[in-house]
Amino acid sequence: MTVLEVDGLRVSYAAPRHGRREVVHDVSFGVGDGEVLAVVGESGSGKSTTAHALVGLLPEGGRVDAGAVRLEGLDIAGWGPRRLRSVRGAHVGLVPQDPGASLDPVRPIGVQVAEILRVHGARDRRTNTARVLELLERVGLDDPALRARQYPHELSGGMRQRVLIAIAVALRPRLIIADEPTSALDATVQRRILDLLDDLRREEGTSVLLVTHDLGVAADRAQRIVVLKDGSIVEQGETAALLADPRDPYTRQLLADAPALASTLVRPKAPLYLRDAAAASAENPFAVVARGLVKEFATRGREPFRAVDDVSFRVRRGTTHALVGESGSGKTTTARLITRFLHPDAGSIELDGVDVAGLKGDALRRLRRSIQLVYQNPFSSLDPRQSIARIVGEPLQNFRDGSTRERRARVAELIDRVALPGDVLTRTPRELSGGQRQRVAIARALAIRPDVVVLDEAVSALDVTVQARILELLESLQSELGLTYLFISHDLAVVRRISHTVSVMQRGRIMEEGATEDIFRSPAHPYTRELLAAVPGRSEVAA
Incomplete structure (x- = not known):
């Protein structure tokens, strides 16, 4: 049975001085009962516009111009906002991309989950409260009663995303539209969220329309894939067949650009110190040496929080060293210590053999000439x-x-x-x-x-195609200019692509370090193995 059938969908936006501009062109696909269908494409491909058009959530100026949207056989394409509100939540649940923007910052979590129940006619407060706690527990939040009283800023990104899933499934809809539900999350949190959606799908028989730019996620989770480019479908089919033999050049490019799925993974070029024996025999071959770094932050009414705890590593000149770990692992704090935007409480930081941990004033300002930081956003x-x-x-x-x-x-x-x-x-x-x-x-x-560039999640917010071009740029600049990179990332597939050595961080400490290929092929620490297991699409390509 087909839960959703889209036939000939066309969507346009108002364009100042140019009338209207069509952005979705004659799009057709179906989602079967209990199936996961992934709609894949880079930013601007029309995938989110298509998803939002299905349930009447286009931004101002957006309009469905043609086509049918049949939900369990009923065409809702021409329905007005009031009739569509009866569909959203009850028949179709939406999990949006950004929980920070989708949850009201001034209302408790429990109130926001209960609202979907109230809007659809459930008025008994005691019954609604019990259902809210049941939903929060169902999506894997610990201590649901506490979480219901908390505000969004008191929860992590993964916890906020679970709240959005609780809202989406509250009325047991037949279809969930998940619009980039994990794009801003660490790999391990991403896996748990996608596992949760899979569990709910199996238990409730719910179908899922998964919108994503990540072919690795689609490969792991979807039975079928639709590839969108510039508002048109360029290819669609069974996941295994499409990945094994992509017919369209754009699909092949997406596949080549997805680090975990590329059939021949691109390895970093031999680092400069290996290509130049003189550099290896120099008195000090290391551009960065961190020893015993410690950083604590004061917390009201509690012991200081130790964000970085006895961290040490070295980076050879002309190479890329990666710090990897989940949010809260201490990697970004370590990067800010290295660049001296934070002052370490203990330890030393040597740049080209000079300890810069204690620099102040003009000396600290001059340090900026030798080390620069590129942020995530x-x-x-x-x-x-x-x-x-x-x-x-x-x-x-x-x-x-x-x-x-x-x-x-x-x-x-x-x-x-x-x-x-x-x-x-x-x-x-x-x-x-x-x-x-x-x-x-x-x-x-x-x-x-500068001699050293610190890249703090510098490609994590980008589509895989754009990400691949930025990584290529970084590699060419390193080769031409002899740059040394400290690369901060939670994405191990990207780290494998660009880094020569890696340190794996958890709770402020380094759990494991070594040559990148050694870490990937033979991880020694359980935490490293957990991170590697969470890489989307990893099962599709041999380690």
Whole structure:
């Protein structure tokens, strides 16, 4: 039986001065009873627009122009907002991408879960309270009574996503639309959320429309895959057959760009210290040496929280060393210690043999010339009011590096080096895509010719195709300029692609470290094995 049938769907948005612009073109697919169908594509492919159009949740200016949306045989495509509200929740549950934006920050969790019950006619407060606690327990939240009283900011990202799933399944709908439900989560949390959706599907017979940019997730979880590009379906079919023999060039590109699914995994080029024997025999071959780093944070009414606990590692010049672990493992705090945006409570940090842990004032400012940081979110780290030329040139201005003419030439050179067109210099960050903004952030970090670049989750917010291009850029820059990278990530598939050595962190401590391939092929610590087991699509490719 087909739970959802989409036939010839066309969606458009109002376009100022240009009437309307069609963004979804003649899309047709079906979701069977108890089936998981994945809709896959990069940003701008139309996958989220398609999902939202099915239940009347298009943003302002969006409109379904043609096509049928049959839910258990009933065409709801022409229904107005009021009639569609009776469908949402009761017949179709939606799990949105961003729990931070989807939950009301000023209302307790229990109130928000109970609202879906109340809207659909359940008025008895005692019955609703019992059902809320049952749902919170069902989605795996510990101490449901406590969680029901808490606010969203008091829960982790994975816990907030579980709350959204509880809301989506509260009325036992026949279909769940999961729109990038795990894209912002660590691999182990991602696996638990997807396992939860699988459990609910098996127990309730619910069908799932899974919207994702990650072919690895689709490979693990879906029986069939629909591939969207520029609002059109380029290919669809059974998962195993589609992955084994993709017919469309775009599908093949998505497959090649997914780190865990690539048939021939790209390994980092031999590091500079292996290609140059002189560097290996130098007096100090290490660009970064951390010894016994400790960082604690005060907590009200409790003992200080130790975020980094006796962390030590070394990074050879011209290589990439990765710090991996879940959120809360201490990897980002360690990165901020290395870049001296935080002061360590104990331990030493050597850059090119000089201990910088105690630097202050002008000496600390001068340190910025040798080490730079690239953040996860390029939009929040780039001033939206400034032009790209000013953003990239700001470090040169701050350090009074060269004349105005020389700085302008350096900025143009950097923009060219990160493979952006020269006309971006006059634009602002708002006018660029996520991948373009991250290239600008990298260009800015390179402006004053640092020796070490720290990349803090620098590709985790990007689609796999854009991510692959940024990784290629980082590798080429390292090869050309002899850069040393400290790469912070929760994504082990990406780490395997780009790093030469790796340290695995948990609760502020290093659990295991070594050459990347050794860690992947023969992990010694149970936590490392758990992280590796959670990599989406890992079962599809031999280690």
